[in-house]
Amino acid sequence: MKVFGHPVLLCLLALSPLWSCGNPDYDVSKGVDREVTLFSDEVGVPLGDIAPITLKSLFEGAGIGSAITMVASEDEDGYLVIEEDKSFYNNYTMLLYSSMPDPTAPGTFAVDDYEGTLGSNAALLAAFGFAMSPQSFCLYATNPLTEEIAVSGKVTLSSMELEEAPAETLVSEEYSALKVPAAAQKEVFFSVERSGGKTFYACKLDNMKLHLPADMLTKDTDGGMGMFELGYRYKGFAQLASDFPAPIPIDVNDLSLPLAAYRVKEARIRAEISSEIPMTLEISSLKALVKQTDEDGNTTLVPAEGVRVSADISVASGTYGNPVVSPVELLIEAVEGTIPDIDGLQLEVAIKAPTGEGDRRMNMNETISFNNIRTTISGGITLQGNE
Amino acid sequence: MNKILILILAALVPAAGIQAQSTGNPAENAALESGFLRVGDFSNTLRNNVGAASFLFHSGGKLVTGLHSSISDEEFLGGLKPVNSLYSQIDYNLFSYGWKGTARGYHTVEVGLRTNYGVSVPKEVFQILKSGTSQSPYDLSSFRAFGNLFAELAYGYALPLTDALSLGGRVKLLAGLNSVDITARQFALAASEDKYTLDIDADIDLTNRNKKIGVDDEGFLDYTSFSGKGKLGIPSGAGLALDFGLVWKAFNGFSLSASVLDMGGILWYYGNAGLSSGTYTFEGLEDLSTDEMEQDKLATKIKEAGEELLRVIRPKSLDGRFRLKGLPLSAKLNAAYALPFWERLSVDASCLYTGYRFCAPYWEARGGLSLDYPGLCSLAVNAGGGAEGFVYGVAGSVDFLAFRLYARYENGVGGVIPYEDIPLKANHKLFRIGLVYLIK
Numbered sequence: 001m002k003v004f005g006h007p008v009l010l011c012l013l014a015l016s017p018l019w020s021c022g023n024p025d026y027d028v029s030k031g032v033d034r035e036v037t038l039f040s041d042e043v044g045v046p047l048g049d050i051a052p053i054t055l056k057s058l059f060e061g062a063g064i065g066s067a068i069t070m071v072a073s074e075d076e077d078g079y080l081v082i083e084e085d086k087s088f089y090n091n092y093t094m095l096l097y098s099s100m101p102d103p104t105a106p107g108t109f110a111v112d113d114y115e116g117t118l119g120s121n122a123a124l125l126a127a128f129g130f131a132m133s134p135q136s137f138c139l140y141a142t143n144p145l146t147e148e149i150a151v152s153g154k155v156t157l158s159s160m161e162l163e164e165a166p167a168e169t170l171v172s173e174e175y176s177a178l179k180v181p182a183a184a185q186k187e188v189f190f191s192v193e194r195s196g197g198k199t200f201y202a203c204k205l206d207n208m209k210l211h212l213p214a215d216m217l218t219k220d221t222d223g224g225m226g227m228f229e230l231g232y233r234y235k236g237f238a239q240l241a242s243d244f245p246a247p248i249p250i251d252v253n254d255l256s257l258p259l260a261a262y263r264v265k266e267a268r269i270r271a272e273i274s275s276e277i278p279m280t281l282e283i284s285s286l287k288a289l290v291k292q293t294d295e296d297g298n299t300t301l302v303p304a305e306g307v308r309v310s311a312d313i314s315v316a317s318g319t320y321g322n323p324v325v326s327p328v329e330l331l332i333e334a335v336e337g338t339i340p341d342i343d344g345l346q347l348e349v350a351i352k353a354p355t356g357e358g359d360r361r362m363n364m365n366e367t368i369s370f371n372n373i374r375t376t377i378s379g380g381i382t383l384q385g386n387e
Numbered sequence: 388m389n390k391i392l393i394l395i396l397a398a399l400v401p402a403a404g405i406q407a408q409s410t411g412n413p414a415e416n417a418a419l420e421s422g423f424l425r426v427g428d429f430s431n432t433l434r435n436n437v438g439a440a441s442f443l444f445h446s447g448g449k450l451v452t453g454l455h456s457s458i459s460d461e462e463f464l465g466g467l468k469p470v471n472s473l474y475s476q477i478d479y480n481l482f483s484y485g486w487k488g489t490a491r492g493y494h495t496v497e498v499g500l501r502t503n504y505g506v507s508v509p510k511e512v513f514q515i516l517k518s519g520t521s522q523s524p525y526d527l528s529s530f531r532a533f534g535n536l537f538a539e540l541a542y543g544y545a546l547p548l549t550d551a552l553s554l555g556g557r558v559k560l561l562a563g564l565n566s567v568d569i570t571a572r573q574f575a576l577a578a579s580e581d582k583y584t585l586d587i588d589a590d591i592d593l594t595n596r597n598k599k600i601g602v603d604d605e606g607f608l609d610y611t612s613f614s615g616k617g618k619l620g621i622p623s624g625a626g627l628a629l630d631f632g633l634v635w636k637a638f639n640g641f642s643l644s645a646s647v648l649d650m651g652g653i654l655w656y657y658g659n660a661g662l663s664s665g666t667y668t669f670e671g672l673e674d675l676s677t678d679e680m681e682q683d684k685l686a687t688k689i690k691e692a693g694e695e696l697l698r699v700i701r702p703k704s705l706d707g708r709f710r711l712k713g714l715p716l717s718a719k720l721n722a723a724y725a726l727p728f729w730e731r732l733s734v735d736a737s738c739l740y741t742g743y744r745f746c747a748p749y750w751e752a753r754g755g756l757s758l759d760y761p762g763l764c765s766l767a768v769n770a771g772g773g774a775e776g777f778v779y780g781v782a783g784s785v786d787f788l789a790f791r792l793y794a795r796y797e798n799g800v801g802g803v804i805p806y807e808d809i810p811l812k813a814n815h816k817l818f819r820i821g822l823v824y825l826i827k
Contacts, residue, residue, distance in 0.1 A: 022805030026443055028450065029806055036454035039519035044580025048671025048688075270580070373671060374580035380519075382456060 037263070040380035047269075047374055052367035055277055059364075071121045072238055078365040080238040082122050082132060087231035088114045088205070093144055094224030097216045104214050111153075111208040111230060118234040122199045123160050129244050129353065132199040132236025133360075137171070138191035139205075140233065143184045144226025145212075145219040150177040151189055151230070153208035160201035170198055177211055183221075186231065203232060239360040240279045240353050247284045247348035253301060255289075255344050263338040265379030269330040273315045274323040276366040278359070280352040283313040288332065289344035301344045306335045311347075317354030320363045324356075325371075338382075410478075411719065412632035412646035414555030416485060416493045417545035421826055425483035428499075428821035432476045433814070434749055436775060439804055440811040441466040453517065460518050467510045468813075470529045472746035476503040476715075480821070495543035495557070503715070504534035507746045511576075520578035527574040531745040535712070536564040537624065537653060553634040563624020563653045568592045568712065570745075582670040587663050591702045592710055594623035595658030602704040608661045626653030628714055640725040645718075652713035661702025667695060717741045723757065733757040735769060749774050751815065762786055775799055775813040789827065795819040 056074075059065040068080070075081045089111050100107045122132050137157055143149050157171035171192050178189040194200075210228065213219060220226040259267075275281075286309045289301040310331045318324035332339060354360050410428065443450050446457040453463035480499040488494050511525040538561070545555035573588035591608075593600070601612030628651030635643045672688045721737040738752040755769025763786055770779040777800050784793035796819075801812030810816065 021802060022807075023802035023811055024805060025445065026439065026450065026802075026811055027805045028443070031450070032443065033446075033449050033451045033455060035456070036452060037456035038454065038516055040456065040460065041518040041521050043519035043521075044578065046580060046582050046669060046671035048675055049673050051674040372581060376580050380456060 035382060035384050037380040037382045039377065042376055042378040043381075044374060044376045046372070049373065050370040052274075052369045054364060055362065055366045055368075056364035058368065071124050074364050075235075078363045080362040080364060082125075082234075082236045082238065084118050084234040085231065086116055086233075087229055088116065089208075089228070089230035091228050092224065093216050093220040093222070093226045093228065096210075096212065096228060097224060100212070100216075103216060106214050107212055109210040109212055111210060113208070114205040115202065116205075116232070117202050118157070118200045118236075120201070122236055122238075123201065125238055126160075126199060127245075129240055129242040129351075130238050130362075131196075131241035133197070133239055133241070134193055134195040135200055135234070135236035136191060136193045137200055137203065138188045138233050140186040140188045140231050141180045141184065142186055142227065142229035143180045143182060144222060144228060145216060146182050146221060147213045147219050148182050149180050149213065150211035151180060151208065152176045152178070152211065154206040155190065155192070156204040156206070157192065157200045158202050158204070159198040167202070168198060170194070170200060174207075186229070188233075199236060200234060203234075205232070237361040239362055240351070242353050244351040247350040249346070249348050251289075252345040252347075253289075253343075255342055257342040259339045260341045261382075261384070263380070263382035264334075264377055265338055266331070266333040266377070267339070268332075268376045268378070269373065270327065270375075271373040272325050272327050272371045273313075274318075274325045274367075274369040274371055275315050276318040276320050276323045276363075277315075277368055278317050278319055278354040278362065278366070280317045280354060281313075281315040282350040282352065283311045283347055284350040285346075285348040286311045286330075287346040288342045289346055290340055291343045301346075303346065304340060304342065306337060307339055307342070308333050308335050309345075315368070317356065317360075318366075319354075319358035319360065320366050322358060323367070323369070410480060410483070410497065411648065412555065412634065412644050412721075413495070413543040413557040413630050414545050414553045414632035414634045414646070415644060416495060416543065417547045417553035417555060417634065419485065419493055420487065422484070422486040423826055424485075424824040425480060425497075426822050426824060428478070428480035428483070428819070430476075430478040430480075430817065430819035432474075432478075433810075433816045434474045434775065435472065435810060436468050436747065436813045437466070437471045438801060438810045438812040438814060440801065441471075443804075443811075453513070463517055464510065464514055467513055468747070469510050470507050470746050471510065471513075472505060472507040472743075474503070474505040474715075474743065474746070474749075476501065483823075486826075491547055493545040495541070495545075497539065497541040497543070499539045499541075500536070501539060502534070502536040505531070505743070505745060506533075507531040515576075515578070523579060524575060524577035527576060528571045529746075530571055530574055531569065533566075533568040533570075533745065535566045535653070537566075537626070538562040538564065538622075539628075543630070551636045555630075555632045555634075557630035559628040559630070559651070561624075561626035561628060561651070561653050562622040563594070563626065563655050564622055566592070566594045566624060566653075566655045566657070566712070568655075568657075568710070582668055584669075585667045585696070585699065587665065587667075587699060589663045589702075591659075591661040591663070592655070592657035592708070593659040594655060595707070600659045600704075606703050607701045608659065608704050623658075624653040624655035626711075627651045640727060640730065642723050644721040644723075648717045648719070649714040650716060652711050654709055654711050656707060656709055658707040660705040660708045662705055663700050663702045665699040667699040669696070713744060715741050715743050731759055733759070735767070737769070737771075739773075747774065749815065751775075751778055753778065753780070755780070773815065775815045776801075778815050780817075786825070789825050791823045791825055793819075793821050793823070 059068050072080050072082050096109055097103045141151055152175060154174045155171060156169060159168045159170055161167040175190050180187050180189050217224045288304040288307045288309045290304040291299050292302045293299045313328040314326060316324045316326045442453050444453060444458050446455060451457060478499060478501050480497060483495060483497040485493060485495040507529055509527050509529040511527055514522060539559045541557050541559040543557035545553060547553040569591050571589040573586055575586040577584040598613035601609040601614055603609040628649050630646060630648045632646030637643060669692060672692065718740045723733045723735045725733045735755040735757055739750065741749040751771055751773025753769040753771030755767055757767040759765040765784045767782040778797060780797035782795040784791050797815060797817040799812060799814040801810060803810050
């Protein structure tokens with residue numbers, strides 16, 4: 001019975017398994033709060049690149065594509081231009097022949113003076129700071145004869161008359177006996193080109209004379225039914241010459257970012273924007289919108305309180321084929337607590353004249369790319385687990 | 388008197404037996420004078436270097452996980468180890484027979500089964516989840532998962548060289564039944580807001596004793612289809628392991644037992660072998676057009692990115708291969724001194740070292756007391772510290788007629804989750820019970 005002589009030791013031995021008994025403080029059967037906050041310091045996530053977006057698709061995406069094409073057109077190289085092609089005089093050889101005092105001798109025929117408009121739509125664009133540059137004006141003629149003719153006259157090109165700026169004569173040139181080759185079809189015999197300056201708006205064609213050869217009928221392969229034609233062409237390339245008069249407000253009403261459930265405190269989005277578009281774009285104001293329901297149950301979007309949205313977004317102007325890269329950053333942070341659901345954005349975009357040198361013509365094929373878009377979320381992302 | 392009896396029984400029920408008829412140090416059998424027949428020995432070992440309390444916390448009167456916002460980074464991550472491991476081993480000795488040879492040696496033969504499994508997760512995984520990616524890059528190559536099942540056929544021989552010194556050895560033929568092993572040589576993650584880069588070079592090896600995993604058109608292992616039988620049938624591996632030990636009774640009452648166990652391994656045939664290899668870089672969704680900014684199209688893009696990732700992670704099927712996998716190697720040292728004024732009571736000191744290929748080694752050192760009444764019972768208690776903190780153990784045996792029932796129980800402190808038995812702290816836990824028929 002000596003083995004029973006050490007009751008204290010045996011008691012300890014008997015009790016020892018109790019040390020591994022369940023700890024009621026950790027009774028998971030009573031439930032564990034499964035809410036987790038991940039990445040509480042910060043986590044960076046690359047979001048990707050948005051492929052080059054052409055100016056054309058940008059306009060269309062913004063819903064102003066059709067408006068643009070009503071005002072201006074796209075030439076064969078994609079440039080946004082305003083063009084005018086006006087045939088202002090047409091006459092048959094036979095009629096000219098019969099109107100000449102002595103058709104057997106060379107003679108001069110006076111064409112009626114003409115006044116017309118050129119880039120009438122340019123005035124609409126000018127209201128937004130667009131100018132036509134470079135712009136060109138030319139006179140052309142069609143000669144149905146087998147012998148050359150000549151044309152003389154005076155061209156006056158003037159700007160548009162505005163309240164604060166009366167019409168200004170921009171070009172006034174006389175030309176004398178400019179030759180038009182035999183059988184020429186819309187042969188340009190006079191042209192003017194300007195870079196910068198005001199937009200040509202009106203043209204006035206004075207003292208135009210056709211210097212015709214003798215015996216025209218014998219030199220008309222159509223037997224007198226050949227047609228003389230005089231006309232002009234105007235082409236102006238649109239470019240932003242001065243800042244838009246006011247920022248453009250843009251409301252994004254269908255955003256629906258369900259951020260509240262994730263209890264995010266701060267999200268920073270960065271990217272490099274590569275732009276060929278010859279205009280500077282700046283976000284001048286940016287507000288997050290949240291839904292608010294009034295007593296009648298009507299829902300409206302109102303600026304979110306407690307959320308600060310700051311944007312350092314200034315997209316520098318580039319030129320076609322020579323994009324300029326601008327780093328941009330958007331910060332959404334909760335002033336207090338966490339960021340709520342964001343249902344919309346209210347922003348204002350200031351469009352400014354391009355800076356730097358280079359071709360500033362607007363080309364519908366110019367692109368803007370959003371590269372290396374990435375986000376850094378600070379303060380964690382909270383997920384509610386199911387109990 | 389009755390209380391004392393109850394206490395004794397209470398101590399013995401979960402307790403473990405003293406190592407007579409040893410399955411540990413083979414040299415200890417040299418002292419046996421008669422034969423034995425072991426008719427069953429079950430042992431379950433569980434080691435974890437982190438406990439549930441490293442993942443569950445009290446906050447605001449409730450239990451929360453370490454990822455809860457009320458738990459600081461330091462509070463959660465500070466309680467984790469660089470490599471967080473769980474290891475479990477079950478040994479089932481089906482049959483052992485020992486007999487005294489015609490010479491001085493003692494022979495044993497043993498047949499048993501062993502299964503073990505383990506998983507290791509690097510701290511960086513939790514660091515990313517808790518803190519984010521600011522500490523990038525991350526080395527996740529310590530991630531590991533494995534499991535093995537094999538049979539043992541052992542022959543042991545113990546020889547008393549002198550009255551003071553005995554040597555013993557055991558050779559174990561191992562028959563591999565099933566094995567799975569996921570090992571990463573390279574598993575690196577670099578994460579920034581610009582890009583994520585995953586560089587992986589990992590093997591997955593699975594024996595195909597019964598079925599072979601299918602292979603899809605692109606050569607990836609397809610876990611949804613199985614076909615045919617494995618090339619080797621049963622077993623899937625073969626191996627050899629050796630145990631060595633000595634017992635040195637330096638002077639009267641003092642004995643030193645030293646052993647090295649499980650030196651060896653199994654050459655497995657992994658009929659289902661796969662390799663995950665490559666570098667995946669995610670720099671966001673590329674070349675999104677404005678048309679694709681709609682939710683469903685974005686989801687398609689994200690799915691495509693996920694498929695690219697899977698092409699790197701999913702294991703490519705390889706030809707079946709042989710792999711030599713070592714057993715966890717253990718070294719044990721035990722010193723006992725029978726008190727001169729009462730020789731039935733011994734003072735013990737022991738230490739144990741077990742090395743693993745996949746995680747930090749386990750070690751412990753203990754001191755204890757043993758009470759031995761040959762032919763009646765024995766009782767031992769010990770306590771100490773080690774890799775998983777404080778450990779204690781009780782062991783005992785009861786002789787009844789020609790049978791000896793023995794049991795051992797080892798544990799740490801810290802408790803468990805109620806009803807779940809998941810330890811709250813880093814822990815070493817062992818439960819062993821066996822029955823021996825003593826041949827007189």
